[in-house]
Amino acid sequence: MRTTVFQRSPWAALSLLLSVPLLSLIYVYVNRLDLPAYSLETDLDRQIPFVKIFVLPYLGWFAFLLAGFVYLAFKNRAIYLRTLLRFNAGLLVCYAVYLGYQTTVARPEVADVSWLDHLVLLVYNGDEPVNCFPSTHVLTSYCLLRAFRETPGAGRPIRLAVTGMSVLIILSTLFVKQHVLLDAVGAIAVVEGVYFAADRLAALRAKRNAASPGDPAFRPMPDSL
Template identity: 55%
Template sequence: MACSALLLIPLVGLIYVHLNQATGRAYSLVTDLDRHIPFIKGFIVPYLLWYGFLLVGFLYLAYKDRRVYFFAILEFVVGLLLCYGVYAIYQTTIPRPELTVTDWLLRMVEWVYRTDQPFNCFPSTHVLTSYLMMRAYLRSKSIRVGYKIAISSMSVLIIISTLFVKQHVLLDLVGAVLVAEGVIYAVERIRKGWGAKSIEVKVHTKQHNI
């Protein structure tokens, strides 16, 4: 039953399908630093592992720390909605390299380019979700350090892969991290508020009974 909450994420993702097309003027956030970042086809592997990474990450989190799991889902949904809101009013684009397909890695890159239009890059949802997963594991007290290191390493690898396969630029990463931290802060404030109200109600009830 707890895992059924995961369905919220693909449902919210349907909004992206609608937004992933040219709607008018698209802005470029490419910097000189981005132009010096090479295209490395091998990074398409961690880029695509993102799908399985999130699923496995959520399932294990649900098993080990149910409270953090549900708050992580809330952070994902809110974070994605914020990103989609930006896409709706400020569309960005990114230039992609011309590909001459010669092996299976480049075929994978070509498939990504064909299925995901080069729009709505800022903030990056790949980065947002990978970063939120890492932060969820790091704050859980029920998960061993080894698992935290593994999740963090994979998150960082996925984040940098977005640059090397030319799906995102540096500002897309910065924007995603800022959105993630803002959402984490807001959800944490809400959680603490709920906790304080719960304690207040219990104290009030106890005093009333006395």
């Protein structure tokens, strides 16, 4: 089977990560729209305390994603490419929801008296309290967690580290009051839905290729979903 340069070269594969900041331009656009926003906060959310130390894993999200994708690009490019495609598909679902159903979250008053307070205020000042459901922090962290569960070459310590960091980031969205519980649940549901749809498409494609192996119109296609 013929392979593409993205399947052969980890550096070429990593260049596809540029798709993520390009897609984020949609987020920037939606974030500036003056849309009616609704709150999904529940009584349970109001019981969750504000814990400013969790701003550290929240801010570590970008480095975590970058390190995870670099590892996958060199370790298992097939899983890397599938994960990136599903990752981007999930982001597009989130952005579509933001356009159709804007949500907001109530933030606590934070006095700038410590370095942790300063970091929290940096987060708050750099991001409007809208575009909350589903949470892209949760979606992307959970997506990477799933990818490492499927990577045969990833050892147990690496999988545990990825799982631990993913869980910390997901919790940080709640403890830093950037999101509510339904935002996190919605994000996980989006990932599971994208994976389900991708697996169904891959199964249908495999069935189609097996049914007509000699027909040029049914040549096997790489599983990129």
